[in-house]
Amino acid sequence: MADSPLGRPVNRVDGRRKVTGTAAYAADQHPDRMVHGHLLVSDVGHGTIRSMDTAAARSAPGVLAVFTPFEPLALAAGAGQNWVPLQDTLVRYHGQVIGIVVADTFEQARDAAALVRTDYDETPPAASFAAGIPTATVPTGGWEPPVVDILADGVTSIDEALAASPVVVSGNYSQPSKHHNAMEPHATVADWRDGGLVVHGGTQAPAGHARSIAAALRLDPAQVRVLSPYVGGGFGNKATTWADAVVTAAAARAVGRPVKTVLTRPQTFTVTGHRSAVAQAIALGADHDGTLIALKHDAWSSLSGSGSVFESAPGTTSRMLYRTANLHVGQKVVTLDVPPSTFMRAPGEESGSFALECAMDELATALRMDPVALRLKNYATVLPGRNVPWSSKHLDECYRVGASRFGWARRRATPSAVAEGDWWVGMGMATAVYPANRFPTSVRVRLLADGTAAVSTASADLGTGMWTVLAQLGADRLGIAMDRVRPELGDSALPANFGAFGSASTAGVAPALRDAAAAAVRSLTEIAVSDERSVLHGADPAGVEYRAGALHAGGRSVTFGALLTATGHPAVEATASGGPGGPPAEYAFHSFGAHFCEVRVNRWTAELRLSRITTVVDAGTIVNPKTARNQIEGGMLFGVGQALFEGAQVEPNGRIANANLADYLIPVNADVPPMDVHFLDHPDTVFNPAGVRGVGEIGTVGVAAAIANAVFNATGRRVRDLPITVEKLL
């Protein structure tokens, strides 16, 4: 029997293809007769387009067509933003799609696009988040209730509870809007053939992408097939179909040739989504022994008038993280004339944890208490308000294991107490939390006569490791070697899958795959006992056992390959679906973690260096420690970006001044400290039989707070406005 690869640090099955450049991404496709699209985007922040002079572009070399609101493409609703591209002359924000040039080569399309002259009637946009805060409203959408008040008996308001608290800390926290900047820009190759449409496009949700494109082009969903075997990063920004994909598909229909459009880096900032800017006010009230009496956390998040997602900062963090007698969380949105706001890795938790976990550090300082001890003092064992326990929670172990691996005991509570040469050394910590999600997932398991198996689902591997995990899970359930399992994903024609987001892929796939494998084995058994060419013919099905790729009964056994060959079956297959799991009424479902971070700050020039980070994660069973570590490290890097570098500079006219990778800073390798990632690996079998939660996003949550807390410990400066740039420490 093949040893199960589950839980082993298996190399990526697609690794060789990626490092040798043979993994073909969307932009690597070039069907016959393909031509190139280049988008036109608005140069003003708000108004209407008076005219577009496309004559020069049309007569430029190689140009096939120019589509604009004045010569539109036939499109209906379907894509991510709440308006339909090219159907009107309204400019809703700076950088909005207002046309596409199609030409024989990429360079011709780009150069012709530069020749289009557009005149606008401009009106001033509401682009400033800070200026918009007084206009904030309570959101109607969103996946968390905007306001939650849980007050102790006899307490009439959170402010009353705060006023009655012996120790109170409060602060205002802020962070700018941020952009995903996946390495692979959004790309679409639209190829109409045989009455249908094949779209190559990097997406987190092939099936959803196909549905959106079908709606926008008024096609039957069955006519659209999305292929997305490799995705060069998504981070939430490839969960939605944006204007570029539907405009490209419509342009391909209009010119009668396959069209490829790859967004330029600046276009990815405005044609696709970004994370809200967030302002937060938080106040904590506690007793002298550290017991929380009141937690009040309000947030204002930017929301694009084009839709649709905003940072639910308190609702995803303060709402559930600590035990407190009185709790208030409140969320408002500031609607702005900016590009669409969308999901971005740990949407809500990323910003919410920055405010909450810094405020906890401030409280620990005010109480002269160790920050870890303060968190253990207020450890929640039931979900506040609902009073249900977690299916599996080992956050206390994360704190203890993390503190010991990191050497937290050496921390000095007094700021600037430790220096090495001209560098102050500081330590900080913070908690990580992320909900355990499961979305509708179908998986097909197919056993083939050649002794191999295929495991298929319309999911995506955006660098997450899903190719590998699918093969591992298949090998484990079927008891065969991994190299006999062929994973299949990234194709909307495969069994339905909600898509790769919410850190839910493995948790959704594992139980569905388990059921599908069992069903396939039942079909196999049926053949084995009923077909007279089978060595197990006539055996009692109840007595047939499947083990290590073979059926066994009464001392005889046959591998599934041999059985299928002998009985003339090319394959047997079964598809099974799992839905949201566990009994939600009785349990709460979250993953947890703790970050410990050390920083150095130069006493002359205030340069900040991260010297090391230890992170301990409680995310259930770890299917592949190698790909899981990779996910956590990538998540932590996102947190480093949040803490030190990232932020869009939105000008009053709506232009993003740093919409490129030279000016929008993300961490480079030299900025990344040694990362010590440790998994507790406690199976959460209440959540699903495989015991798996998810690891895609939790690594980000709390990193910025751990860094900011370490900066305080190093310098005595409490930076509440991100990113922490040199001028804030000088």
Next chain:
Amino acid sequence: MRPFRFDVARSVEDAVHRPAPGLAYLAGGTTLVDLMKLEVANPAAVLDINRLPLRGIRSDGPGLRIGALERMSAVAGHPAVTSGYPLLAEALRHSASPQVRNMASIGGNLLQRTRCGYFRDVRTGCNKRVPGSGCPAIEGENRTHAVLGTSDTCVATHPSDLAVALVALDATVLVHGAGGRRALPIADLYLLPGSTPDQETALRPGELITEVTVPALPAGTRSTYLKIRDRQSYEFALCSAAVALRMRGRVVREVRVAAGGVGTRPWRLPAVEDALTGRAPRPDVVAAAAAHAVDGARPLSQNRFKVLLLQRTITRAVLSLVDGRG
């Protein structure tokens, strides 16, 4: 990018006798091609100068000679440079990325253009790009902009790290034009923006940089290039200091200080040098001397911090040479 004519220069004479208007020399292309893609540079003709014999890194008695087409990486790693001119090697090593340094030439480095985001975006005004079209940076995003040498028409920072080190070293640039050769002290190469920020250098149209010469540092001189930036690699300076220091006993015998990231051109700081010369470089003395660096500084809405950061950067760089901590 606009269509352009492409030729390869056969000799220096061939290059400098081509009609200058609309012609751009192509060395490593890491600035030029970038700006052409952005349509900031729209030359009618591009002349590849990479086959010209402008190579060689030679160290002889009076100093160092570097051919204009030597690559940044070659100069940074050359033993004569790392041993005799550490600040030069450090300035180059802390520039850009290994890939860019392998392509980029010394001549091209000195003539690279500002990183001002408005200069690089043709949808906005910029007096340097289109004279008279305004300077959005003065009221806009100006955190990385200059505090020294600015004018009411332009506040763009000169981006080269190498140029700062060369200004501290009193280097000379040899140029060759249709009218012959001449030598230009590097300090005279760069012009202040004044009311003509589009005119950045004292080069005449079509003049080619052929070589850079650097006088040898006196024996016993220590030098360093300290670069403060938002991230630790692949990023331009918020502020930098090139310092060369020679002590006599416990006092400073000779010191040279130049600053980058803060000026509209690489900025030599004679007032700081004078305040240090002949003094014992205790931290308070150095800090007081460094305060002269910001005489006449004109900070903008977002870059006021550079006034303090510049003083601290100089102080730290000088003290690191005194302590020998590097």
